[in-house]
Amino acid sequence: MWIKNLTVFVGEEAFPCSVAELDEILDQNRCQPCGSQTERTEGFVPPLKGQDPMAYAVDGFIFCTYQETARLLPGPVIKELLDEKVEHIQQEEGRKVGRKEKADLKEQITFELMPRAFTRSRRTSLLIDTERKRVMVDSSSASRGEEVIACLRKAIGTLPVAYPAPNSAPYTSFSNWLRDTKLLPEGFTLGDRCELKGIKDEGAAVKFTAVDLGQEEILAHLETGMVATRINLAWQDSLELDINDKLEIKRIKALDLLQENIDALDAEDAVAELQARISLQGKVLRDAIDSLYGYFEVNPA
Known part of the structure:
Protein backbone atom coordinates (compact mmCIF):
# COMPACT_ATOMS: atom_id res chain seq x y z
CA MET A 1 0.00 0.00 0.00
CA TRP A 2 1.32 3.40 -1.00
CA ILE A 3 -0.90 6.40 -1.72
CA LYS A 4 0.44 8.29 -4.74
CA ASN A 5 -2.12 11.07 -5.19
CA LEU A 6 -4.73 12.70 -3.00
CA THR A 7 -8.03 14.38 -3.68
CA VAL A 8 -9.05 15.44 -0.19
CA PHE A 9 -12.59 16.03 1.06
CA VAL A 10 -13.14 17.70 4.42
CA GLY A 11 -16.10 17.83 6.76
CA GLU A 12 -17.24 19.49 9.96
CA GLU A 13 -18.94 16.44 11.46
CA ALA A 14 -17.50 13.18 12.76
CA PHE A 15 -17.39 10.24 10.38
CA PRO A 16 -20.92 8.81 10.53
CA CYS A 17 -20.18 5.17 11.42
CA SER A 18 -17.78 2.97 13.32
CA VAL A 19 -15.22 0.72 11.68
CA ALA A 20 -17.37 -2.36 12.32
CA GLU A 21 -20.43 -0.63 10.87
CA LEU A 22 -18.48 0.54 7.83
CA ASP A 23 -17.10 -2.95 7.26
CA GLU A 24 -20.64 -4.34 7.17
CA ILE A 25 -21.89 -1.53 4.92
CA LEU A 26 -19.08 -2.00 2.41
CA ASP A 27 -19.63 -5.76 2.43
CA GLN A 28 -23.26 -5.13 1.47
CA ASN A 29 -22.08 -2.82 -1.33
CA ARG A 30 -19.45 -4.97 -2.99
CA CYS A 31 -18.53 -4.38 -6.60
CA GLN A 32 -20.32 -7.09 -8.58
CA PRO A 33 -19.16 -8.63 -11.88
CA CYS A 34 -20.63 -7.10 -15.01
CA GLY A 35 -23.59 -8.98 -16.43
CA SER A 36 -23.74 -9.81 -20.13
CA GLN A 37 -25.44 -6.49 -20.92
CA THR A 38 -23.99 -4.42 -18.08
CA GLU A 39 -21.52 -1.74 -19.16
CA ARG A 40 -20.27 -0.84 -15.70
CA THR A 41 -20.53 -1.75 -12.02
CA GLU A 42 -19.02 -0.10 -8.95
CA GLY A 43 -18.71 -0.79 -5.27
CA PHE A 44 -16.13 -1.90 -2.74
CA VAL A 45 -13.73 -4.83 -2.40
CA PRO A 46 -11.42 -6.10 0.35
CA PRO A 47 -8.14 -4.13 0.34
CA LEU A 48 -6.24 -7.39 0.65
CA LYS A 49 -7.10 -10.17 -1.78
CA GLY A 50 -7.91 -13.40 -0.02
CA GLN A 51 -8.91 -11.57 3.17
CA ASP A 52 -12.47 -10.91 4.39
CA PRO A 53 -12.27 -7.45 6.02
CA MET A 54 -13.54 -4.59 3.88
CA ALA A 55 -11.95 -1.91 6.09
CA TYR A 56 -8.83 -1.71 8.25
CA ALA A 57 -8.45 0.74 11.12
CA VAL A 58 -5.29 1.97 12.81
CA ASP A 59 -4.29 5.19 14.62
CA GLY A 60 -7.47 7.07 13.73
CA PHE A 61 -7.37 6.02 10.06
CA ILE A 62 -9.70 3.73 8.15
CA PHE A 63 -8.44 2.23 4.91
CA CYS A 64 -10.77 0.74 2.30
CA THR A 65 -10.90 0.11 -1.44
CA TYR A 66 -13.33 1.19 -4.16
CA GLN A 67 -13.56 -0.72 -7.43
CA GLU A 68 -15.09 0.03 -10.80
CA THR A 69 -15.52 -2.78 -13.33
CA ALA A 70 -16.35 -1.87 -16.92
CA ARG A 71 -16.74 -3.68 -20.20
CA LEU A 72 -14.23 -2.57 -22.82
CA LEU A 73 -16.03 -1.91 -26.07
CA PRO A 74 -13.85 0.46 -28.15
CA GLY A 75 -15.67 3.14 -30.11
CA PRO A 76 -13.62 2.52 -33.30
CA VAL A 77 -14.78 -1.13 -33.35
CA ILE A 78 -18.44 -0.09 -33.15
CA LYS A 79 -17.90 2.60 -35.78
CA GLU A 80 -16.24 0.17 -38.20
CA LEU A 81 -19.12 -2.32 -37.94
CA LEU A 82 -21.68 0.48 -38.19
CA ASP A 83 -20.04 1.82 -41.35
CA GLU A 84 -20.10 -1.67 -42.86
CA LYS A 85 -23.80 -2.12 -42.11
CA VAL A 86 -24.65 1.34 -43.48
CA GLU A 87 -22.67 0.68 -46.65
CA HIS A 88 -24.35 -2.72 -47.08
CA ILE A 89 -27.84 -1.20 -46.77
CA GLN A 90 -27.03 1.58 -49.21
CA GLN A 91 -25.69 -0.86 -51.79
CA GLU A 92 -28.35 -3.56 -51.37
CA GLU A 93 -31.38 -1.30 -50.99
CA GLY A 94 -30.19 1.74 -52.94
CA ARG A 95 -31.12 4.27 -50.27
CA LYS A 96 -29.47 6.49 -47.68
CA VAL A 97 -29.50 5.57 -44.02
CA GLY A 98 -30.96 8.31 -41.84
CA ARG A 99 -29.69 9.54 -38.50
CA LYS A 100 -32.31 7.67 -36.43
CA GLU A 101 -31.68 4.42 -38.26
CA LYS A 102 -27.95 4.81 -37.71
CA ALA A 103 -28.57 5.29 -33.99
CA ASP A 104 -30.72 2.14 -33.91
CA LEU A 105 -28.05 0.18 -35.78
CA LYS A 106 -25.38 1.38 -33.37
CA GLU A 107 -27.49 0.32 -30.41
CA GLN A 108 -28.03 -3.11 -31.99
CA ILE A 109 -24.30 -3.56 -32.64
CA THR A 110 -23.46 -2.57 -29.07
CA PHE A 111 -26.04 -5.04 -27.72
CA GLU A 112 -24.59 -7.86 -29.82
CA LEU A 113 -20.98 -7.14 -28.91
CA MET A 114 -21.45 -6.44 -25.20
CA PRO A 115 -21.43 -10.08 -23.96
CA ARG A 116 -18.13 -10.70 -25.78
CA ALA A 117 -16.38 -7.59 -24.50
CA PHE A 118 -13.53 -7.93 -22.02
CA THR A 119 -13.91 -6.40 -18.57
CA ARG A 120 -11.38 -4.28 -16.71
CA SER A 121 -11.36 -3.46 -13.01
CA ARG A 122 -9.83 -0.33 -11.52
CA ARG A 123 -9.18 -0.04 -7.79
CA THR A 124 -8.91 3.20 -5.85
CA SER A 125 -7.79 3.44 -2.23
CA LEU A 126 -9.56 5.59 0.36
CA LEU A 127 -7.92 6.80 3.56
CA ILE A 128 -10.39 8.19 6.08
CA ASP A 129 -8.82 10.33 8.81
CA THR A 130 -11.44 10.21 11.54
CA GLU A 131 -9.43 12.52 13.81
CA ARG A 132 -9.31 15.31 11.21
CA LYS A 133 -12.68 14.61 9.53
CA ARG A 134 -11.07 14.09 6.14
CA VAL A 135 -11.76 11.53 3.44
CA MET A 136 -8.79 11.17 1.10
CA VAL A 137 -9.07 9.47 -2.28
CA ASP A 138 -5.96 8.14 -3.98
CA SER A 139 -6.66 9.80 -7.31
CA SER A 140 -5.09 12.54 -9.39
CA SER A 141 -8.46 13.19 -11.04
CA ALA A 142 -11.08 15.32 -9.31
CA SER A 143 -13.86 13.60 -11.24
CA ARG A 144 -12.60 10.21 -10.09
CA GLY A 145 -12.48 11.47 -6.52
CA GLU A 146 -16.08 12.68 -6.75
CA GLU A 147 -17.14 9.33 -8.21
CA VAL A 148 -15.61 7.43 -5.29
CA ILE A 149 -17.08 9.79 -2.69
CA ALA A 150 -20.52 9.56 -4.32
CA CYS A 151 -20.39 5.76 -4.11
CA LEU A 152 -19.32 5.86 -0.45
CA ARG A 153 -22.01 8.43 0.37
CA LYS A 154 -24.67 6.29 -1.30
CA ALA A 155 -23.53 3.21 0.62
CA ILE A 156 -23.48 4.93 4.01
CA GLY A 157 -26.53 7.10 3.43
CA THR A 158 -24.80 10.32 4.44
CA LEU A 159 -21.31 11.76 4.13
CA PRO A 160 -21.18 15.55 4.66
CA VAL A 161 -17.79 16.33 3.11
CA ALA A 162 -16.71 18.77 0.43
CA TYR A 163 -13.63 20.12 -1.29
CA PRO A 164 -11.29 22.20 0.87
Missing part, protein backbone atom coordinates in the same frame (compact mmCIF):
# COMPACT_ATOMS: atom_id res chain seq x y z
CA ALA A 165 -12.00 25.92 0.62
CA PRO A 166 -8.85 27.99 1.28
CA ASN A 167 -9.14 31.44 2.78
CA SER A 168 -6.90 32.88 0.05
CA ALA A 169 -5.95 31.99 -3.52
CA PRO A 170 -3.29 29.25 -3.39
CA TYR A 171 -1.53 30.50 -6.53
CA THR A 172 -0.79 33.80 -4.79
CA SER A 173 0.87 31.97 -1.91
CA PHE A 174 2.76 29.61 -4.23
CA SER A 175 4.19 32.60 -6.07
CA ASN A 176 5.19 34.24 -2.80
CA TRP A 177 6.91 31.05 -1.66
CA LEU A 178 9.05 31.12 -4.78
CA ARG A 179 10.01 34.71 -4.05
CA ASP A 180 10.74 34.11 -0.37
CA THR A 181 11.09 30.61 1.14
CA LYS A 182 10.59 32.06 4.63
CA LEU A 183 6.89 32.33 3.76
CA LEU A 184 6.48 28.58 3.31
CA PRO A 185 4.19 26.72 5.76
CA GLU A 186 6.04 25.29 8.73
CA GLY A 187 7.85 22.04 7.95
CA PHE A 188 7.96 22.54 4.16
CA THR A 189 10.84 23.31 1.81
CA LEU A 190 10.84 23.96 -1.93
CA GLY A 191 11.38 21.03 -4.26
CA ASP A 192 12.52 21.19 -7.86
CA ARG A 193 9.35 21.49 -9.99
CA CYS A 194 6.76 24.15 -10.62
CA GLU A 195 4.27 25.30 -13.23
CA LEU A 196 3.57 28.94 -14.03
CA LYS A 197 0.60 30.36 -15.92
CA GLY A 198 -0.30 33.81 -17.13
CA ILE A 199 -3.25 35.65 -15.58
CA LYS A 200 -3.82 38.09 -18.44
CA ASP A 201 -2.67 35.73 -21.19
CA GLU A 202 -4.48 32.54 -20.21
CA GLY A 203 -2.68 30.50 -22.85
CA ALA A 204 0.76 31.32 -21.46
CA ALA A 205 2.30 28.51 -19.42
CA VAL A 206 5.78 27.31 -18.57
CA LYS A 207 6.97 24.27 -16.62
CA PHE A 208 10.24 23.88 -14.74
CA THR A 209 11.56 20.44 -13.80
CA ALA A 210 14.67 19.41 -11.86
CA VAL A 211 15.77 23.01 -11.28
CA ASP A 212 16.48 25.40 -8.45
CA LEU A 213 13.10 27.08 -7.95
CA GLY A 214 14.79 30.22 -6.72
CA GLN A 215 16.53 30.90 -10.02
CA GLU A 216 16.23 34.29 -11.67
CA GLU A 217 14.34 33.01 -14.73
CA ILE A 218 11.42 31.87 -12.57
CA LEU A 219 11.39 35.11 -10.62
CA ALA A 220 11.46 37.06 -13.88
CA HIS A 221 8.34 35.23 -15.09
CA LEU A 222 6.59 36.12 -11.83
CA GLU A 223 7.48 39.77 -12.36
CA THR A 224 5.77 39.71 -15.76
CA GLY A 225 2.47 38.76 -14.11
CA MET A 226 2.61 34.98 -14.22
CA VAL A 227 1.61 32.97 -11.14
CA ALA A 228 2.57 29.56 -9.82
CA THR A 229 -0.34 27.12 -10.17
CA ARG A 230 1.56 23.98 -9.18
CA ILE A 231 4.60 23.57 -6.98
CA ASN A 232 6.78 20.74 -5.72
CA LEU A 233 7.43 20.63 -1.96
CA ALA A 234 9.21 18.44 0.56
CA TRP A 235 7.84 17.78 4.03
CA GLN A 236 10.39 17.25 6.83
CA ASP A 237 12.61 14.88 4.83
CA SER A 238 9.71 12.40 4.82
CA LEU A 239 7.56 13.21 1.80
CA GLU A 240 7.85 14.88 -1.56
CA LEU A 241 4.66 16.05 -3.24
CA ASP A 242 3.19 18.38 -5.83
CA ILE A 243 0.28 20.62 -4.86
CA ASN A 244 -1.87 22.59 -7.29
CA ASP A 245 -4.09 25.64 -6.97
CA LYS A 246 -7.09 23.42 -6.11
CA LEU A 247 -5.10 21.99 -3.19
CA GLU A 248 -4.97 18.60 -4.91
CA ILE A 249 -1.88 16.65 -3.89
CA LYS A 250 -0.08 14.61 -6.54
CA ARG A 251 3.07 12.56 -7.10
CA ILE A 252 3.57 11.64 -3.44
CA LYS A 253 6.95 10.07 -2.91
CA ALA A 254 8.67 8.82 0.23
CA LEU A 255 11.92 10.58 1.11
CA ASP A 256 14.80 9.15 3.12
CA LEU A 257 13.35 9.42 6.63
CA LEU A 258 10.05 7.74 5.80
CA GLN A 259 11.57 5.27 3.32
CA GLU A 260 13.93 3.99 6.00
CA ASN A 261 10.97 3.27 8.27
CA ILE A 262 9.11 1.52 5.46
CA ASP A 263 12.14 -0.59 4.58
CA ALA A 264 12.53 -1.53 8.25
CA LEU A 265 9.02 -3.01 8.43
CA ASP A 266 9.13 -6.60 9.56
CA ALA A 267 5.46 -7.50 9.73
CA GLU A 268 4.37 -11.03 10.51
CA ASP A 269 1.72 -11.18 7.77
CA ALA A 270 0.02 -9.12 5.05
CA VAL A 271 -2.55 -7.63 7.43
CA ALA A 272 0.10 -6.46 9.89
CA GLU A 273 2.18 -4.99 7.07
CA LEU A 274 -0.82 -3.13 5.63
CA GLN A 275 -1.69 -1.67 9.02
CA ALA A 276 1.92 -0.61 9.58
CA ARG A 277 2.00 1.13 6.19
CA ILE A 278 -1.33 2.86 6.85
CA SER A 279 0.04 4.16 10.14
CA LEU A 280 3.39 5.29 8.72
CA GLN A 281 2.13 7.13 5.66
CA GLY A 282 -1.12 8.24 7.28
CA LYS A 283 0.57 10.06 10.14
CA VAL A 284 3.01 11.85 7.83
CA LEU A 285 0.19 12.87 5.46
CA ARG A 286 -1.90 14.04 8.40
CA ASP A 287 0.87 16.30 9.69
CA ALA A 288 1.70 17.67 6.23
CA ILE A 289 -1.94 18.43 5.44
CA ASP A 290 -2.40 19.98 8.89
CA SER A 291 0.38 22.42 8.09
CA LEU A 292 -0.97 23.25 4.62
CA TYR A 293 -4.58 23.60 5.72
CA GLY A 294 -3.59 25.63 8.75
CA TYR A 295 -1.68 28.00 6.47
CA PHE A 296 -4.63 28.39 4.10
CA GLU A 297 -7.24 28.40 6.89
CA VAL A 298 -9.14 25.68 5.06
CA ASN A 299 -12.83 25.04 5.63
CA PRO A 300 -15.26 22.76 3.76
CA ALA A 301 -16.52 24.45 0.60
Whole structure:
Protein backbone atom coordinates (compact mmCIF):
# COMPACT_ATOMS: atom_id res chain seq x y z
CA MET A 1 0.00 0.00 0.00
CA TRP A 2 1.32 3.40 -1.00
CA ILE A 3 -0.90 6.40 -1.72
CA LYS A 4 0.44 8.29 -4.74
CA ASN A 5 -2.12 11.07 -5.19
CA LEU A 6 -4.73 12.70 -3.00
CA THR A 7 -8.03 14.38 -3.68
CA VAL A 8 -9.05 15.44 -0.19
CA PHE A 9 -12.59 16.03 1.06
CA VAL A 10 -13.14 17.70 4.42
CA GLY A 11 -16.10 17.83 6.76
CA GLU A 12 -17.24 19.49 9.96
CA GLU A 13 -18.94 16.44 11.46
CA ALA A 14 -17.50 13.18 12.76
CA PHE A 15 -17.39 10.24 10.38
CA PRO A 16 -20.92 8.81 10.53
CA CYS A 17 -20.18 5.17 11.42
CA SER A 18 -17.78 2.97 13.32
CA VAL A 19 -15.22 0.72 11.68
CA ALA A 20 -17.37 -2.36 12.32
CA GLU A 21 -20.43 -0.63 10.87
CA LEU A 22 -18.48 0.54 7.83
CA ASP A 23 -17.10 -2.95 7.26
CA GLU A 24 -20.64 -4.34 7.17
CA ILE A 25 -21.89 -1.53 4.92
CA LEU A 26 -19.08 -2.00 2.41
CA ASP A 27 -19.63 -5.76 2.43
CA GLN A 28 -23.26 -5.13 1.47
CA ASN A 29 -22.08 -2.82 -1.33
CA ARG A 30 -19.45 -4.97 -2.99
CA CYS A 31 -18.53 -4.38 -6.60
CA GLN A 32 -20.32 -7.09 -8.58
CA PRO A 33 -19.16 -8.63 -11.88
CA CYS A 34 -20.63 -7.10 -15.01
CA GLY A 35 -23.59 -8.98 -16.43
CA SER A 36 -23.74 -9.81 -20.13
CA GLN A 37 -25.44 -6.49 -20.92
CA THR A 38 -23.99 -4.42 -18.08
CA GLU A 39 -21.52 -1.74 -19.16
CA ARG A 40 -20.27 -0.84 -15.70
CA THR A 41 -20.53 -1.75 -12.02
CA GLU A 42 -19.02 -0.10 -8.95
CA GLY A 43 -18.71 -0.79 -5.27
CA PHE A 44 -16.13 -1.90 -2.74
CA VAL A 45 -13.73 -4.83 -2.40
CA PRO A 46 -11.42 -6.10 0.35
CA PRO A 47 -8.14 -4.13 0.34
CA LEU A 48 -6.24 -7.39 0.65
CA LYS A 49 -7.10 -10.17 -1.78
CA GLY A 50 -7.91 -13.40 -0.02
CA GLN A 51 -8.91 -11.57 3.17
CA ASP A 52 -12.47 -10.91 4.39
CA PRO A 53 -12.27 -7.45 6.02
CA MET A 54 -13.54 -4.59 3.88
CA ALA A 55 -11.95 -1.91 6.09
CA TYR A 56 -8.83 -1.71 8.25
CA ALA A 57 -8.45 0.74 11.12
CA VAL A 58 -5.29 1.97 12.81
CA ASP A 59 -4.29 5.19 14.62
CA GLY A 60 -7.47 7.07 13.73
CA PHE A 61 -7.37 6.02 10.06
CA ILE A 62 -9.70 3.73 8.15
CA PHE A 63 -8.44 2.23 4.91
CA CYS A 64 -10.77 0.74 2.30
CA THR A 65 -10.90 0.11 -1.44
CA TYR A 66 -13.33 1.19 -4.16
CA GLN A 67 -13.56 -0.72 -7.43
CA GLU A 68 -15.09 0.03 -10.80
CA THR A 69 -15.52 -2.78 -13.33
CA ALA A 70 -16.35 -1.87 -16.92
CA ARG A 71 -16.74 -3.68 -20.20
CA LEU A 72 -14.23 -2.57 -22.82
CA LEU A 73 -16.03 -1.91 -26.07
CA PRO A 74 -13.85 0.46 -28.15
CA GLY A 75 -15.67 3.14 -30.11
CA PRO A 76 -13.62 2.52 -33.30
CA VAL A 77 -14.78 -1.13 -33.35
CA ILE A 78 -18.44 -0.09 -33.15
CA LYS A 79 -17.90 2.60 -35.78
CA GLU A 80 -16.24 0.17 -38.20
CA LEU A 81 -19.12 -2.32 -37.94
CA LEU A 82 -21.68 0.48 -38.19
CA ASP A 83 -20.04 1.82 -41.35
CA GLU A 84 -20.10 -1.67 -42.86
CA LYS A 85 -23.80 -2.12 -42.11
CA VAL A 86 -24.65 1.34 -43.48
CA GLU A 87 -22.67 0.68 -46.65
CA HIS A 88 -24.35 -2.72 -47.08
CA ILE A 89 -27.84 -1.20 -46.77
CA GLN A 90 -27.03 1.58 -49.21
CA GLN A 91 -25.69 -0.86 -51.79
CA GLU A 92 -28.35 -3.56 -51.37
CA GLU A 93 -31.38 -1.30 -50.99
CA GLY A 94 -30.19 1.74 -52.94
CA ARG A 95 -31.12 4.27 -50.27
CA LYS A 96 -29.47 6.49 -47.68
CA VAL A 97 -29.50 5.57 -44.02
CA GLY A 98 -30.96 8.31 -41.84
CA ARG A 99 -29.69 9.54 -38.50
CA LYS A 100 -32.31 7.67 -36.43
CA GLU A 101 -31.68 4.42 -38.26
CA LYS A 102 -27.95 4.81 -37.71
CA ALA A 103 -28.57 5.29 -33.99
CA ASP A 104 -30.72 2.14 -33.91
CA LEU A 105 -28.05 0.18 -35.78
CA LYS A 106 -25.38 1.38 -33.37
CA GLU A 107 -27.49 0.32 -30.41
CA GLN A 108 -28.03 -3.11 -31.99
CA ILE A 109 -24.30 -3.56 -32.64
CA THR A 110 -23.46 -2.57 -29.07
CA PHE A 111 -26.04 -5.04 -27.72
CA GLU A 112 -24.59 -7.86 -29.82
CA LEU A 113 -20.98 -7.14 -28.91
CA MET A 114 -21.45 -6.44 -25.20
CA PRO A 115 -21.43 -10.08 -23.96
CA ARG A 116 -18.13 -10.70 -25.78
CA ALA A 117 -16.38 -7.59 -24.50
CA PHE A 118 -13.53 -7.93 -22.02
CA THR A 119 -13.91 -6.40 -18.57
CA ARG A 120 -11.38 -4.28 -16.71
CA SER A 121 -11.36 -3.46 -13.01
CA ARG A 122 -9.83 -0.33 -11.52
CA ARG A 123 -9.18 -0.04 -7.79
CA THR A 124 -8.91 3.20 -5.85
CA SER A 125 -7.79 3.44 -2.23
CA LEU A 126 -9.56 5.59 0.36
CA LEU A 127 -7.92 6.80 3.56
CA ILE A 128 -10.39 8.19 6.08
CA ASP A 129 -8.82 10.33 8.81
CA THR A 130 -11.44 10.21 11.54
CA GLU A 131 -9.43 12.52 13.81
CA ARG A 132 -9.31 15.31 11.21
CA LYS A 133 -12.68 14.61 9.53
CA ARG A 134 -11.07 14.09 6.14
CA VAL A 135 -11.76 11.53 3.44
CA MET A 136 -8.79 11.17 1.10
CA VAL A 137 -9.07 9.47 -2.28
CA ASP A 138 -5.96 8.14 -3.98
CA SER A 139 -6.66 9.80 -7.31
CA SER A 140 -5.09 12.54 -9.39
CA SER A 141 -8.46 13.19 -11.04
CA ALA A 142 -11.08 15.32 -9.31
CA SER A 143 -13.86 13.60 -11.24
CA ARG A 144 -12.60 10.21 -10.09
CA GLY A 145 -12.48 11.47 -6.52
CA GLU A 146 -16.08 12.68 -6.75
CA GLU A 147 -17.14 9.33 -8.21
CA VAL A 148 -15.61 7.43 -5.29
CA ILE A 149 -17.08 9.79 -2.69
CA ALA A 150 -20.52 9.56 -4.32
CA CYS A 151 -20.39 5.76 -4.11
CA LEU A 152 -19.32 5.86 -0.45
CA ARG A 153 -22.01 8.43 0.37
CA LYS A 154 -24.67 6.29 -1.30
CA ALA A 155 -23.53 3.21 0.62
CA ILE A 156 -23.48 4.93 4.01
CA GLY A 157 -26.53 7.10 3.43
CA THR A 158 -24.80 10.32 4.44
CA LEU A 159 -21.31 11.76 4.13
CA PRO A 160 -21.18 15.55 4.66
CA VAL A 161 -17.79 16.33 3.11
CA ALA A 162 -16.71 18.77 0.43
CA TYR A 163 -13.63 20.12 -1.29
CA PRO A 164 -11.29 22.20 0.87
CA ALA A 165 -12.00 25.92 0.62
CA PRO A 166 -8.85 27.99 1.28
CA ASN A 167 -9.14 31.44 2.78
CA SER A 168 -6.90 32.88 0.05
CA ALA A 169 -5.95 31.99 -3.52
CA PRO A 170 -3.29 29.25 -3.39
CA TYR A 171 -1.53 30.50 -6.53
CA THR A 172 -0.79 33.80 -4.79
CA SER A 173 0.87 31.97 -1.91
CA PHE A 174 2.76 29.61 -4.23
CA SER A 175 4.19 32.60 -6.07
CA ASN A 176 5.19 34.24 -2.80
CA TRP A 177 6.91 31.05 -1.66
CA LEU A 178 9.05 31.12 -4.78
CA ARG A 179 10.01 34.71 -4.05
CA ASP A 180 10.74 34.11 -0.37
CA THR A 181 11.09 30.61 1.14
CA LYS A 182 10.59 32.06 4.63
CA LEU A 183 6.89 32.33 3.76
CA LEU A 184 6.48 28.58 3.31
CA PRO A 185 4.19 26.72 5.76
CA GLU A 186 6.04 25.29 8.73
CA GLY A 187 7.85 22.04 7.95
CA PHE A 188 7.96 22.54 4.16
CA THR A 189 10.84 23.31 1.81
CA LEU A 190 10.84 23.96 -1.93
CA GLY A 191 11.38 21.03 -4.26
CA ASP A 192 12.52 21.19 -7.86
CA ARG A 193 9.35 21.49 -9.99
CA CYS A 194 6.76 24.15 -10.62
CA GLU A 195 4.27 25.30 -13.23
CA LEU A 196 3.57 28.94 -14.03
CA LYS A 197 0.60 30.36 -15.92
CA GLY A 198 -0.30 33.81 -17.13
CA ILE A 199 -3.25 35.65 -15.58
CA LYS A 200 -3.82 38.09 -18.44
CA ASP A 201 -2.67 35.73 -21.19
CA GLU A 202 -4.48 32.54 -20.21
CA GLY A 203 -2.68 30.50 -22.85
CA ALA A 204 0.76 31.32 -21.46
CA ALA A 205 2.30 28.51 -19.42
CA VAL A 206 5.78 27.31 -18.57
CA LYS A 207 6.97 24.27 -16.62
CA PHE A 208 10.24 23.88 -14.74
CA THR A 209 11.56 20.44 -13.80
CA ALA A 210 14.67 19.41 -11.86
CA VAL A 211 15.77 23.01 -11.28
CA ASP A 212 16.48 25.40 -8.45
CA LEU A 213 13.10 27.08 -7.95
CA GLY A 214 14.79 30.22 -6.72
CA GLN A 215 16.53 30.90 -10.02
CA GLU A 216 16.23 34.29 -11.67
CA GLU A 217 14.34 33.01 -14.73
CA ILE A 218 11.42 31.87 -12.57
CA LEU A 219 11.39 35.11 -10.62
CA ALA A 220 11.46 37.06 -13.88
CA HIS A 221 8.34 35.23 -15.09
CA LEU A 222 6.59 36.12 -11.83
CA GLU A 223 7.48 39.77 -12.36
CA THR A 224 5.77 39.71 -15.76
CA GLY A 225 2.47 38.76 -14.11
CA MET A 226 2.61 34.98 -14.22
CA VAL A 227 1.61 32.97 -11.14
CA ALA A 228 2.57 29.56 -9.82
CA THR A 229 -0.34 27.12 -10.17
CA ARG A 230 1.56 23.98 -9.18
CA ILE A 231 4.60 23.57 -6.98
CA ASN A 232 6.78 20.74 -5.72
CA LEU A 233 7.43 20.63 -1.96
CA ALA A 234 9.21 18.44 0.56
CA TRP A 235 7.84 17.78 4.03
CA GLN A 236 10.39 17.25 6.83
CA ASP A 237 12.61 14.88 4.83
CA SER A 238 9.71 12.40 4.82
CA LEU A 239 7.56 13.21 1.80
CA GLU A 240 7.85 14.88 -1.56
CA LEU A 241 4.66 16.05 -3.24
CA ASP A 242 3.19 18.38 -5.83
CA ILE A 243 0.28 20.62 -4.86
CA ASN A 244 -1.87 22.59 -7.29
CA ASP A 245 -4.09 25.64 -6.97
CA LYS A 246 -7.09 23.42 -6.11
CA LEU A 247 -5.10 21.99 -3.19
CA GLU A 248 -4.97 18.60 -4.91
CA ILE A 249 -1.88 16.65 -3.89
CA LYS A 250 -0.08 14.61 -6.54
CA ARG A 251 3.07 12.56 -7.10
CA ILE A 252 3.57 11.64 -3.44
CA LYS A 253 6.95 10.07 -2.91
CA ALA A 254 8.67 8.82 0.23
CA LEU A 255 11.92 10.58 1.11
CA ASP A 256 14.80 9.15 3.12
CA LEU A 257 13.35 9.42 6.63
CA LEU A 258 10.05 7.74 5.80
CA GLN A 259 11.57 5.27 3.32
CA GLU A 260 13.93 3.99 6.00
CA ASN A 261 10.97 3.27 8.27
CA ILE A 262 9.11 1.52 5.46
CA ASP A 263 12.14 -0.59 4.58
CA ALA A 264 12.53 -1.53 8.25
CA LEU A 265 9.02 -3.01 8.43
CA ASP A 266 9.13 -6.60 9.56
CA ALA A 267 5.46 -7.50 9.73
CA GLU A 268 4.37 -11.03 10.51
CA ASP A 269 1.72 -11.18 7.77
CA ALA A 270 0.02 -9.12 5.05
CA VAL A 271 -2.55 -7.63 7.43
CA ALA A 272 0.10 -6.46 9.89
CA GLU A 273 2.18 -4.99 7.07
CA LEU A 274 -0.82 -3.13 5.63
CA GLN A 275 -1.69 -1.67 9.02
CA ALA A 276 1.92 -0.61 9.58
CA ARG A 277 2.00 1.13 6.19
CA ILE A 278 -1.33 2.86 6.85
CA SER A 279 0.04 4.16 10.14
CA LEU A 280 3.39 5.29 8.72
CA GLN A 281 2.13 7.13 5.66
CA GLY A 282 -1.12 8.24 7.28
CA LYS A 283 0.57 10.06 10.14
CA VAL A 284 3.01 11.85 7.83
CA LEU A 285 0.19 12.87 5.46
CA ARG A 286 -1.90 14.04 8.40
CA ASP A 287 0.87 16.30 9.69
CA ALA A 288 1.70 17.67 6.23
CA ILE A 289 -1.94 18.43 5.44
CA ASP A 290 -2.40 19.98 8.89
CA SER A 291 0.38 22.42 8.09
CA LEU A 292 -0.97 23.25 4.62
CA TYR A 293 -4.58 23.60 5.72
CA GLY A 294 -3.59 25.63 8.75
CA TYR A 295 -1.68 28.00 6.47
CA PHE A 296 -4.63 28.39 4.10
CA GLU A 297 -7.24 28.40 6.89
CA VAL A 298 -9.14 25.68 5.06
CA ASN A 299 -12.83 25.04 5.63
CA PRO A 300 -15.26 22.76 3.76
CA ALA A 301 -16.52 24.45 0.60
